[in-house]
Amino acid sequence: xxxxxxxxxxxxxxxxxxRPMSGYDIRKFLRSLSWLIGSPSSGSLYPALRALLQNGLxxxxxxxxxDKPSRKVYSITEAGRQTLQEWVERPxxxxxxLKAFVMRLILASNFxxxxxxxxxxxxxxxxxxxxxxxxxxxxxxxxxxxxxxxxALNYGLAIAGAELGCLDGxxxxxxxxxxxxxxxxxxxxxNAT
Amino acid sequence: xxxxxxxxxxxxxxxxxxRPMSGYDIRKFLRSLSWLIGSPSSGSLYPALRALLQNGLxxxxxxxxxDKPSRKVYSITEAGRQTLQEWVERPxxxxxxLKAFVMRLILASNFxxxxxxxxxxxxxxxxxxxxxxxxxxxxxxxxxxxxxxxxALNYGLAIAGAELGCLDGxxxxxxxxxxxxxxxxxxxxxNAT
DNA sequence: ATGTGCATGTAACTGGTTACATGATTCG
DNA sequence: CGAATCATGTAACCAGTTACATGCACAT
Numbered sequence: 515x516x517x518x519x520x521x522x523x524x525x526x527x528x529x530x531x532x533r534p535m536s537g538y539d540i541r542k543f544l545r546s547l548s549w550l551i552g553s554p555s556s557g558s559l560y561p562a563l564r565a566l567l568q569n570g571l572x573x574x575x576x577x578x579x580x581d582k583p584s585r586k587v588y589s590i591t592e593a594g595r596q597t598l599q600e601w602v603e604r605p606x607x608x609x610x611x612l613k614a615f616v617m618r619l620i621l622a623s624n625f626x627x628x629x630x631x632x633x634x635x636x637x638x639x640x641x642x643x644x645x646x647x648x649x650x651x652x653x654x655x656x657x658x659x660x661x662x663x664x665x666a667l668n669y670g671l672a673i674a675g676a677e678l679g680c681l682d683g684x685x686x687x688x689x690x691x692x693x694x695x696x697x698x699x700x701x702x703x704x705n706a707t
Numbered sequence: 708x709x710x711x712x713x714x715x716x717x718x719x720x721x722x723x724x725x726r727p728m729s730g731y732d733i734r735k736f737l738r739s740l741s742w743l744i745g746s747p748s749s750g751s752l753y754p755a756l757r758a759l760l761q762n763g764l765x766x767x768x769x770x771x772x773x774d775k776p777s778r779k780v781y782s783i784t785e786a787g788r789q790t791l792q793e794w795v796e797r798p799x800x801x802x803x804x805l806k807a808f809v810m811r812l813i814l815a816s817n818f819x820x821x822x823x824x825x826x827x828x829x830x831x832x833x834x835x836x837x838x839x840x841x842x843x844x845x846x847x848x849x850x851x852x853x854x855x856x857x858x859a860l861n862y863g864l865a866i867a868g869a870e871l872g873c874l875d876g877x878x879x880x881x882x883x884x885x886x887x888x889x890x891x892x893x894x895x896x897x898n899a900t
Numbered sequence: 901a902t903g904t905g906c907a908t909g910t911a912a913c914t915g916g917t918t919a920c921a922t923g924a925t926t927c928g
Numbered sequence: 929c930g931a932a933t934c935a936t937g938t939a940a941c942c943a944g945t946t947a948c949a950t951g952c953a954c955a956t
Contacts, residue, residue: 548802549837622855644742662815676869776952
C-alpha cells in the first residue's frame with residue numbers, strides 16, 4: 515500500500531466517482547479497455563467491492579428490474595472520495611509501467627489541477643529518461659544484433675515517442691487555459707495545495 | 708499455464724538463449740528496461756532459476772572471481788531451448804497487454820520466421836481493432852466529458868498508433884528479405900496457421 | 901571496524917486468476 | 929425444454945513482492 519501500486523479497489527473507486535455502477539457495469543467498461551490496462555476478473559472485482567463497502571467507501575443500492583436480474587449498484591461516499599483523493603495524489607514509483615500510469619490517468623478528475631500537471635510532467639521526464647536509455651542500448655547493439663532485442667527496443671522507442679507527444683499536448687492544453695471550469699468543476703478544494 | 712501468460716521463468720529462459728548469464732546479470736539487464744516490461748525482484752528471479760535448473764532446462768557454472776564474489780552463471784540446455792520454442796509459438800490471448808507482447812518480442816529469436824510474422828500480424832490486427840474501439844469511445848464521450856477518461860483514451864490512441872507504425876515497419880522488413888539465415892536457423896515449421 | 905557494491909537467497913504475505921457455483925430472465 | 933445473456937459470488941491456487949538474511953571483497 516505504500517508507494518501506490520494501482521489495484522482494483524482504487525480503480526473501482528475511481529470509476530464510481532463518475533457515476534454509480536454495478537459490478538457488471540464496471541467489468542463491461544474495463545473489458546472495453548482491457549488491451550490498455552487489463553480487466554479484473556470477477557474473482558477480484560466482487561471481493562474488492564465488498565471490501566470497499568465494509569470500509570464505508572461505497573454504498574449499495576439493490577435495483578430490481580423486471581426484465582433482467584436485479585443489480586447491485588454501488589455509489590461512492592464522501593469518505594470514499596476523500597480516500598481516493600489522498601491516494602491519487604501520492605507520489606508514484608519512479609519506474610511506473612504504462613498500465614499503471616494509464617490507470618491513474620483514468621482517475622485524473624480526482625486530481626487537483628496542480629497535481630495533474632505535476633503528474634504529467636513527472637511522467638514526461640521519466641519517459642524521456644527511459645528513452646535515452648533505450649537509444650543508448652540500441653546504439654550499443656548494432657552488429658551481433660539479436661533480432662528480438664532490436665525489435666523490442668524499437669518498440670519501446672516508438673511507445674516512448676507517442677507518450678511524449680501525448681503528454682506535451684495535454685500539458686500545453688492544461689497550461690494554456692488557466693482556469694477552465696470543467697477541470698476545476700469536480701475539484702472540491704480539498705487540500706488546497 | 709494454458710494460453711501462455713509470460714512469466715519470469717520463460718523470460719529468463721529467453722534471455723539465456725542469447726548468452727549465459729548470472730541472476731545478477733539478468734536483473735541488471737531487466738532493470739534497464741523496467742519501464743517497459745518491469746523487472747522481477749530477487750524473490751521471484753532466484754526461485755525461477757532454481758526451478759529451471761531442477762527441470763534440466765538450464766545448467767549452472769559457478770565462476771569464482773578473485774576481486775568479486777563468485778557468480779552462478781546459467782546456460783540454457785537443449786531441453787530448455789525446446790521447451791521455450793514450444794512455449795513461444797503457442798497462441799496468445801486475444802487481448803494481450805503491451806507488456807506481455809514486448810516480453811514475447813524479446814524472445815523473438817526463438818520464433819520461426821513464419822511464427823514471428825504471424826505473431827506480428829496478429830498483434831497488428833488486435834491493436835487495430837482496439838484502436839477502433841477507442842475511437843468510438845472518444846466519439847461517444849464529447850460534451851459531458853470526464854477529463855481523465857478523455858486523457859486516458861487519447862493516450863491509448865497514441866500508443867496504438869505508435870505500435871501499428873512499428874509493426875508495419877517490422878513486417879515490411881521481414882517480408883522483403885525473404886530468407887535470411889539467422890531467422891530460419893532454429894525454425895521448425897509449427898502449425899502453419 | 902565499518903561501509904559499500906556485488907551476489908545469492910528465503911519466508912511471509914498479497915493481489916490476482918482460474919474454475920466453479922448459483923440464479924433469474926429471455927429466446928428459439 | 930435447453931441455451932444464452934445478465935448478474936453475483938466463492939475457494940483453491942499461483943505468481944510475484946516485501947522485507948529480510950547472508951556473505952564476499954575491496955576501500956576508507
